[in-house]
Amino acid sequence: MLIDLNGKTAVVTGAGRGIGKEIARTLAREGVIVAMLDNHSSLVQEAAGELTGEGLQALPYECDVRDFVRIEEVVADVALKQGGIDILVNNAGVAGGGPVETLKEDMWDLNMDVNVKGTFLMCKAVAPIMKRRRSGRIINAASFAAIVPSYGSAAYAASKSAVHQFTRVLAGELGPWNITVNCYAPxxxxxxxxxxxxxxxxxxxxxxxxxxxxxxxxxxDVAHLICFLASDFAGYITGTMIDVSGGKLATQIPRVAYEAAVKAGAHEF
Ligand SMILES: NC(=O)c1ccc[n+]([C@@H]2O[C@H](COP(=O)([O-])OP(=O)(O)OC[C@H]3O[C@@H](n4cnc5c(N)ncnc54)[C@H](O)[C@@H]3O)[C@@H](O)[C@H]2O)c1
Structure with missing residues (x-):
């Protein structure tokens, strides 16, 4: 069996730059028609232009994941033009913060609105379309911050932990329709x-x-994981969070292994 995504349709949010753009490009190289959503119109137009210039199939949409009216328009348009939606990647995210005592309320709200509510609203719009075909893949961006958070990351870490639990609940709800729901932690x-x-x-x-x-x-590294999770290879994986962090804090002090390796004759690192 090969990872065969040829002819599938994906919606990728936050696809104007960064990891989202790479996810869109990698899926498109696997033969996926990718609807690229971003709240920055010029970014997403340019990003989709890059992909189509490479001969890939990409459709740009200006869409703020906090705006349910616009989400419904975009999702309906993609489903009409492509006949359905196979893959939803909720990549759009923001990371703002600071220590709790000085954290501004609007920064807390921004993290919750984009990272959590945005993911919820996209799933709410796309799930009924996937249910009609009794198949689908929903893949949400969590973060290593949902495993071990950093100083000053209360808003971000809380939002990404919420994405993790949201993912598990939705996986439970959509299991009967053969729709898998997972998240990943870069x-x-x-x-x-x-x-x-x-x-x-x-x-x-x-x-x-x-x-x-x-x-x-x-x-x-993330885009390849997304391809796997979107493929038939991952048909029995749902409701989980996959760590794609290069083994961050897999041991208490990872550096010790490098010091030992140098002593054992490995080249410097
Ligand atoms: N880069 C990392 O090391 C890392 C680590 C853990 C998790 N993540 C997660 O991966 C995702 C992508 O991160 P990135 O590093 O590429 O970030 P980035 O800031 O480079 O890209 C985020 C994209 O999301 C878009 N976006 C922001 N708010 C939006 C909204 N309301 N509606 C639609 N689009 C919106 C932005 O315009 C941008 O194109 C995020 O969810 C982030 O939390 C990243």
């Missing part, structure tokens, strides 16, 4: 959201020291 992938790779070297070293595979993640 660790540290340099993007415009976090600028990890542009931080001072000492700060980068401290962050890398938390990783079992001691290098930044790539956007396509």
């Amino acid at each position: 660790g540290m992938i340099p993007t415009d959201m976090n600028h990890f790779a542009e931080q001072p070297p000492e700060r980068q070293e401290r962050l890398l020291d938390t990783l079992t595979l001691r290098h930044w993640g790539e956007k396509d």
